[in-house]
Amino acid sequence: MCRRLMPLILCLFLLTVTQSGCWSSKEIEDLALYTGLALDTGKLTKAEQELEEQGVTYSKRDKVTATVQIVPVKTPGMEKKGGPQPLHYLNISGTGDSVFEIFRQYSIRNERPIVGHHLKIIVVSTELLKRQSMEQLMDFVLRDNDIRPSTMVFISQSRAEETLVSKRTDEIPSFHLRDMIQGQKRTSKVMKPVILSELDALMHAKRSYALQNLVTADGETEFTGAAVVKGDTGHWIGTLSQEDTECLSWLTNKSKAGAIKAYDQDNEPMTYEMKDMKSKIKARIDGDDISFDVSIKTEGRLIETWNSSSDADSTEYTEKVEHIFGAKLEKMTEKMMEKLQKEYKADVAGFGDALSIQYPRVWKKVQDHWDDTFSRSKINIKYDLKINDFGSFTE
Amino acid sequence: MFTRTDDRITATQAAVFLNNTVLGAGILTLPRSVSEAVKTPDSWLSVLLGGVIVMAVVTLMVKISQQFPGKTIFQYAGTIVGRVPGAFLCLLLIIYFLIIAGFEIRSLAEVTLFFLLEGTPIWAIILPFIWVGSYLVYGGINAIARVFQIIFPISIMILLICYGFSLRLFDINNLRPVLGSGILPVLSGLKSTVLVYTGCEVVMTLVAFMQQPRQAVKAMLVGIGIPIGLYLLTVVMVIGGVSIDSAITSTWPTIDLIRSFEIPGFLFERMEFPLMVIWLMQMFCNFCSFFFQASLGISQIFRLRVHTVIYLLVPVIFISTMVPKSVNELFSLGDMIGKAGIVLFLLIPLMLSVIWLIRTKGLKQHV
Numbered sequence: 001m002c003r004r005l006m007p008l009i010l011c012l013f014l015l016t017v018t019q020s021g022c023w024s025s026k027e028i029e030d031l032a033l034y035t036g037l038a039l040d041t042g043k044l045t046k047a048e049q050e051l052e053e054q055g056v057t058y059s060k061r062d063k064v065t066a067t068v069q070i071v072p073v074k075t076p077g078m079e080k081k082g083g084p085q086p087l088h089y090l091n092i093s094g095t096g097d098s099v100f101e102i103f104r105q106y107s108i109r110n111e112r113p114i115v116g117h118h119l120k121i122i123v124v125s126t127e128l129l130k131r132q133s134m135e136q137l138m139d140f141v142l143r144d145n146d147i148r149p150s151t152m153v154f155i156s157q158s159r160a161e162e163t164l165v166s167k168r169t170d171e172i173p174s175f176h177l178r179d180m181i182q183g184q185k186r187t188s189k190v191m192k193p194v195i196l197s198e199l200d201a202l203m204h205a206k207r208s209y210a211l212q213n214l215v216t217a218d219g220e221t222e223f224t225g226a227a228v229v230k231g232d233t234g235h236w237i238g239t240l241s242q243e244d245t246e247c248l249s250w251l252t253n254k255s256k257a258g259a260i261k262a263y264d265q266d267n268e269p270m271t272y273e274m275k276d277m278k279s280k281i282k283a284r285i286d287g288d289d290i291s292f293d294v295s296i297k298t299e300g301r302l303i304e305t306w307n308s309s310s311d312a313d314s315t316e317y318t319e320k321v322e323h324i325f326g327a328k329l330e331k332m333t334e335k336m337m338e339k340l341q342k343e344y345k346a347d348v349a350g351f352g353d354a355l356s357i358q359y360p361r362v363w364k365k366v367q368d369h370w371d372d373t374f375s376r377s378k379i380n381i382k383y384d385l386k387i388n389d390f391g392s393f394t395e
Numbered sequence: 396m397f398t399r400t401d402d403r404i405t406a407t408q409a410a411v412f413l414n415n416t417v418l419g420a421g422i423l424t425l426p427r428s429v430s431e432a433v434k435t436p437d438s439w440l441s442v443l444l445g446g447v448i449v450m451a452v453v454t455l456m457v458k459i460s461q462q463f464p465g466k467t468i469f470q471y472a473g474t475i476v477g478r479v480p481g482a483f484l485c486l487l488l489i490i491y492f493l494i495i496a497g498f499e500i501r502s503l504a505e506v507t508l509f510f511l512l513e514g515t516p517i518w519a520i521i522l523p524f525i526w527v528g529s530y531l532v533y534g535g536i537n538a539i540a541r542v543f544q545i546i547f548p549i550s551i552m553i554l555l556i557c558y559g560f561s562l563r564l565f566d567i568n569n570l571r572p573v574l575g576s577g578i579l580p581v582l583s584g585l586k587s588t589v590l591v592y593t594g595c596e597v598v599m600t601l602v603a604f605m606q607q608p609r610q611a612v613k614a615m616l617v618g619i620g621i622p623i624g625l626y627l628l629t630v631v632m633v634i635g636g637v638s639i640d641s642a643i644t645s646t647w648p649t650i651d652l653i654r655s656f657e658i659p660g661f662l663f664e665r666m667e668f669p670l671m672v673i674w675l676m677q678m679f680c681n682f683c684s685f686f687f688q689a690s691l692g693i694s695q696i697f698r699l700r701v702h703t704v705i706y707l708l709v710p711v712i713f714i715s716t717m718v719p720k721s722v723n724e725l726f727s728l729g730d731m732i733g734k735a736g737i738v739l740f741l742l743i744p745l746m747l748s749v750i751w752l753i754r755t756k757g758l759k760q761h762v
């Protein structure tokens with residue numbers, strides 16, 4: 001009898017243990033999910049200032065201000081009718097010299113612990129990137145087990161916390177920013193987003209790179225140009241303009257979309273819509289000299305012209321227009337290359353990649369001081385712009 | 396008690412058995428360990444080359460086992476080299492199996508703790524696995540092979556689906572240039588690829604359990620071929636997806652690859668959770684296989700009842716699981732297992748074959 005009963009009792013006992021549920025379960029209602037993280041130079045918030053005046057502080061240096069965006073603050077249906085609609089998100093900031101410590105410090109002010117499983121974007125201000133290197137700022141983010149490597153990283157020209165604020169009350173700024181990258185299908189001014197795992201690789205390889213730049217004005221945030229981060233120091237060194245960014249996307253084969261606007265002989269604007277874009281970088285080694293041959297091939301249509309005297313059908317006209325657009329593209333690209341080679345001395349356009357694939361032995365010799373070598377390399381660019389379509393309006 | 400007469404497995408079961416013994420925690424760390432050693436995008440070549448070597452060794456193991464039909468290494472090692480040296484060799488092999496069994500369970504627990512169940516005590520994850528494992532091992536090789544047959548297609552399917560989705564990150568330029576620094580880096584990567592193939596030694600016991608030992612070579616080559624293919628795919632997808640620099644800096648590069656994308660609107664937006672949950676089963680298979688080998692070895696050498704040995708081994712495995720104090724120690728233990736593996740599974744079959752050849756062909760002894 002006892003032999004039969006013992007296993008049964010054991011099983012029942014085990015059942016009661018397992019039925020109580022998951023050991024380390026946390027109810028999602030009791031957690032604060034943060035979807036955006038902004039890193040700025042250390043500036044105490046008003047609350048923090050007042051707290052410090054009362055002597056409430058801990059040992060720290062005010063190097064960085066981390067702002068997290070928490071959603072949702074309230075469950076829907078609880079709101080009162082009338083009056084201004086409450087915001088759907090809450091931004092809280094903390095200042096210190098360890099991102100993790102700041103995060104833990106939130107817990108002495110808020111009722112729910114914050115978790116990073118749903119972090120979508122990280123915005124770093126250029127001002128902070130001048131003082132701290134990207135490696136220092138991203139260290140915690142890369143180590144943490146909650147934050148996913150799919151998080152996108154942006155740079156903000158002004159204070160990064162401002163990019164997490166929106167005039168529109170019905171949307172969450174961090175989601176809005178994440179969705180805005182869909183614009184890259186329409187314009188190459190929006191760069192292919194750099195995610196954390198890519199950034200990790202770039203930082204480990206000590207390569208220079210460009211990140212999408214954000215600018216805020218009057219409560220709205222815009223994607224404008226790119227910020228260049230130098231590989232050997234990890235500091236921000238400058239920005240590329242919108243047109244430079246466009247050229248960069250084309251040169252690195254990251255985008256096939258975009259428009260080129262030029263002025264014709266009567267100084268009237270006309271616009272080219274890109275349908276296809278292929279660029280190729282070929283390295284050439286001549287003794288110790290490294291040079292590059294680049295070919296940029298694009299096809300598209302004339303989508304807009306303000307000059308009514310145009311005679312679209314003739315091949316002569318097509319050639320003339322192709323020439324004007326080609327010259328414009330050349331001017332744009334040259335301006336960008338000038339900036340990269342002379343001003344920033346940073347290869348963010350993948351010339352190093354091309355060299356490392358085509359001449360791995362040469363690359364091994366120059367990779368430690370590549371940005372320097374790059375700035376001295378000669379780069380010949382060949383342009384091939386074809387218009388094969390004039391749209392559905394022929395006049 | 397009655398003795399089971401159905402302790403035989405088919406060729407398919409044997410292939411799946413070998414596959415589930417080899418394919419385990421290695422897949423999660425392989426891209427990092429290989430890339431660290433190779434330092435060029437050629438790591439996939441190391442995996443392939445390592446696979447070819449392992450295939451040759453497996454063939455050798457099968458050939459020597461076929462000379463002693465129905466006998467495992469624990470039984471025939473004594474016949475070849477004498478009772479005492481044979482027992483010594485087998486004891487080494489058993490200790491090795493026990494350490495790997497502990498290693499597998501510990502890796503399983505570390506991954507679970509880090510990504511899934513932060514806050515659960517480690518023994519609460521390890522103990523149930525050991526208990527369930529001993530229950531399975533209690534059922535003998537047939538029961539184990541059947542469980543493996545159920546788990547195998549599920550885990551492979553989930554893994555392939557994950558890699559399929561990760562294609563959106565794939566960039567062939569991350570894998571170029573091929574052999575940019577010559578063949579030397581590839582060779583230096585070999586020592587870390589061999590670790591992921593540890594477990595091949597089970598071939599020397601598996602053949603004894605086959606219904607038709609004549610099909611052993613084919614079955615075992617298929618069984619080792621699948622992991623080679625999957626390891627190759629893993630390295631190609633991870634290096635191609637997140638590049639060699641990211642693979643080196645990441646603790647669990649394969650999981651980080653899967654975590655690098657989200658699929659809005661799909662059944663699972665994040666593929667790492669299904670992958671990890673399913674992969675836990677795969678690591679459980681690993682563990683059970685080594686547990687079974689160790690218990691079989693002890694019972695055959697010391698002529699003990701296998702069921703008693705299983706019970707006695709439970710605390711031993713628990714201790715072997717808890718020996719590494721940190722993840723870093725776990726990884727260095729993994730390296731040590733890899734090195735021991737090279738000695739054990741290159742040396743034992745080679746030495747046994749040579750001695751056996753000398754005794755039968757040279758000295759015309761009847762062994």
